[in-house]
Amino acid sequence: MDFSVDDTTAELAALVRDMGERLVTDDSLRELDARFGPGTESGGTDRDTARFHARYWEELVRAGVPAALAPESIGGAGLGVIGEALVLRELGRVVAPVPLSPAIRAAHLLEAAGQTDRATAVAEGREIAAVADGWSVSAPEVDWAPIADVIVRSSADGLHVTDGAAVTVERTVPVDYSCSGLVTGDPGDATALAAGALEFDALRRRVHLAAHQWGVIEAALERTAAYASTRHQFGRPIGTFQAVAARLADGSIDVDAVRLSTLRAAYELDACSGDPGPTAHAAVASAHFWACDAGHRLAHTAVHVHGGVGLDRSEPAHRYFLAAKADEFRLGGATRQLLDLGDVLATAGDPWEYSA
Structure with missing residues (x-):
């Protein structure tokens, strides 16, 4: 099987690697650990205390990385899941705490649900998204919920979209001290999605x-x-x-x-x-x-x-x-x-x- 990729995908992955190696330094990660890391787990729930590399995220957004991986119908480059995987690999290489995966997933889900404006806002980085996987428990733990502007929740009856300010988030402490929290509140009405x-x-x-x-x-x-x-x-x-x-x-x-x-x-x-x-x-x-x-x-x-x-x-x-x-x-x-x-x-x- 041929896993070679086109020039656009290779250039995007190289760009993400270059920015990551320049910005996500050991010193910058130590600063984030001081916000919410070993010994500082009692920090608040706002963006200033989250283990979130805002500088790297801003550069990714400015470079159009989330937008490039969004659905083609809202301006994405059509790089597919292979393109997403190659970019996510680069985030792993520098252990960068940025919400790129939920941005990609939320943009695709929101577009599939007909919420094009919100999908575009997430893809362009104007809103930070968190994606809850199912709603089978009363308070699911959701990555990036403490700083999310919009929480997208999937369930058997479709897609629930809730403003982050409309729910209560209790910060949790994952093993890697990443940004996560227990979400409680009304998930709102569901929007049907296409089969699959x-x-x-x-x-x-x-x-x-x-x-x-x-x-x-x-x-x-x-x-x-x-x-x-x-x-x-x-x-x-x-x-x-x-x-x-x-x-x-x-x-x-x-x-x-x-x-x-x-x-x-x-x-x-x-x-x-x-x-x-x-x-x-x-x-x-x-x-x-x-x-x-x-x-x-x-x-x-x-x-x-x-x-x-x-x-x-x-x-x-x-x-x-x-x-x-x-x-x-x-x-x-x-x-x-x-x-x-x-x-x-x-x-x-x-x-x-x-x-x-």
């Missing part, structure tokens, strides 16, 4: 998470390999010891597994024309398995090879550990993905038996 829209959004969310995990563990491996080449013990770099080198080599294989399975899942979603079947579901479950399983291994490899400094808050390595674990938890764990994949195989057979 919510199903497609659920799969898109999972690909976003897998792509973010790809970036996190890729950068964590690069940083760990660099550390192993400069940290000396017994008169030689620790990376020359067989046990360390073997773990790093295994990590390289894991990164490739996440990369290939995530791109395959994104490709299948783009190919299904908004109506995901067994092939798309199997591809997403496979990508999630690797993102959880490989993410777990690489997070621990990074800490173990770094030694004591791997969990020292003064060093950046701990952020990659926390980000990888948080992505693993949000994905639901490797076992959950194997169960999903097993359901597909049991009901539809091998969806790739005749694939190219």
Whole structure:
């Protein structure tokens, strides 16, 4: 399968990487930790105390990144889920706390529900969106809810759209100290969506998470390999010891597994024309398995090879550990993905038996 991308997608991903490497520095992340990080969990619920990289987000909006990934009907560039995955990977590489994934998802859902003006406002960054996945519990935990202007909530009867000021949000403390909160309040009336829209959004969310995990563990491996080449013990770099080198080599294989399975899942979603079947579901479950399983291994490899400094808050390595674990938890764990994949195989057979 050919995973090559067009020049527009490659240039957009390169732009996001360049801005991330310039703006999302270790110093800027330490400043965010001082707002809402270890030891400051009792911070307020406004935007000034959120672990939100406002400068990077403003630059992404100014460069038109969320708009480029919005539906084509409101000016998007038509880059598909593959384009979204490649951009989310870049956010993972610098563990950037910005609400790009919910902006993309909300823009597509709002447009599908006929709320074009609000979809455009979200895509252009004039409003920050949060997306609640289902409304089956009384107070769901929603990423980015504490700073959201609009909360989009999916349910069996359609799409609920609520102003952020119209609900109550109780700040929570995820393992990576990301911006999240429990949302209570009336979800409002539902707007019907086309068949398959919510199903497609659920799969898109999972690909976003897998792509973010790809970036996190890729950068964590690069940083760990660099550390192993400069940290000396017994008169030689620790990376020359067989046990360390073997773990790093295994990590390289894991990164490739996440990369290939995530791109395959994104490709299948783009190919299904908004109506995901067994092939798309199997591809997403496979990508999630690797993102959880490989993410777990690489997070621990990074800490173990770094030694004591791997969990020292003064060093950046701990952020990659926390980000990888948080992505693993949000994905639901490797076992959950194997169960999903097993359901597909049991009901539809091998969806790739005749694939190219």
